[in-house]
Amino acid sequence: MLASLTLPVWLLLLAPVQAEPQTLRIGTGDWAPYVDQQRADGGALARLVSAVFAEAGYRVEYIFHPWDRNVLMLQQGQLSAIMPYSCSPSRLNYGVCSDPLVRGEVVLFHRVDQAFDWQKVDDLFNYRIGTTLGYSYGPEFDEALAGGRLMVQQSGKEDTSFRLLELGRIDLHPQDRAVGYAMLRQLFPKDASHITHHPRYLNKEPLRLLFRKDDAEAAELLRLFNAGLQAFAKRGDLERLQQALNSGNADSWQPSTSHHVAQD
Template sequence: MSLLLLPCGAGAEHLRLVADTWPPFTDQRLPGNGVATELVTTALSRAGYTSEYREVPWERAIQGLQRADYDVLVNAWHSDERAEFGHFSEPYLINRIRVVQRKGDDIIFTQLADLYPYRIAVLRGYAYSKAFNADKNLHRVGVSSFESAAYMLQRGRVSLALEDEYVARFQFSHQLKGIADQLEFLPMPLSENGLHILIRLTHGNHAEIARRFDAAIAAMRADGSYAAIMQRHGL
């Protein structure tokens, strides 16, 4: 678990941030605790907030936000279920979800129905897309990490796996380097999901935090500081 304190003006409101480990976006071992964490903490600092950042497993992060142990979830895709206990910012980053197969399997994917015959490794609790999550004909196999999914795929226990393209490429060059040449992306992405911060609804200023965060991200895009952070992380 990591802790990051950002200096700000005296009397500034302090926010408790949380995320799971999801490199290159959120990871205490990376510069700035990952590119998403750096974007969020920078924007919140510019919006006038101080913050501390903690990293816990995904389910603990969600439960902690619901229990008010934390104020802001750094890395949330939109879902109706999450909107019941959290307030979403505008998306500050786009995740392109790719379908991964064993190299040479030649699976054709142009619509969800094409995936019905296959076992698909999915991360538990992740909101890939409304259509994917709602389709009862898909054969999903819940896993705890993309690393697990990739090894299941390589060993033939599933036919497909899903992950954000940046995450998959990061892992193919690090912990999955030994099997990366055996796996490949299908040409068409499953979806593009906006990445948001999610502020607990029980926080009295949740809407104001989102408004000020969105304005800070817009200013960072305009002045080049957003692009500079992305570039520092190789994205």
């Protein structure tokens, strides 16, 4: 009886084999609500990027490191891409930027009890400013920082500057507005109202994936990603995500799928 149930070897060879999707390693950092290491799905932008690559037949694994280490690992070919990054001129020396995911707005956070106003970067020269290593705050600020014209205290962790600001050891902290308020809610759950932001933004530009420059495989991944991202944009996903980020509801946003759209 057992022999009669055994399939011939040639039939087994003809049976379809379900190939496992190729895994891409994307470097990122804890930057809620855009990317959140505490969430199984990685946060709002991770959900978007995973969905785009899934429709192209790839699975994404997110590697969380400090921002400057992500850049080094990308340059060494240890990562398929890094995100979310602004497309600053210095990054074009080693990377190629994807099409925009969402728009980020960098503002200056300060204590409520500290009178503060500014019009241009020159107005910031006498303030103690906390920044994060590997982060770009816009061309004017970055140029002043590189020229040593700002009093800056740099750290490798995202939350350090807010802790220093709360203690009064620095005066200002430039940070993405959505990220800043998400971080304040986490750091000071009982009362974060003693820290606010100035309404004038320091920089406003899209956040993107960054792929390795002069790399054929990376160039193909970039092409596939941009094409897939365009399809999501046409479905309204990127607009819905931007609205969710601006309103503080990013955790509830979910990307659509081509299958769901076909059923509508």
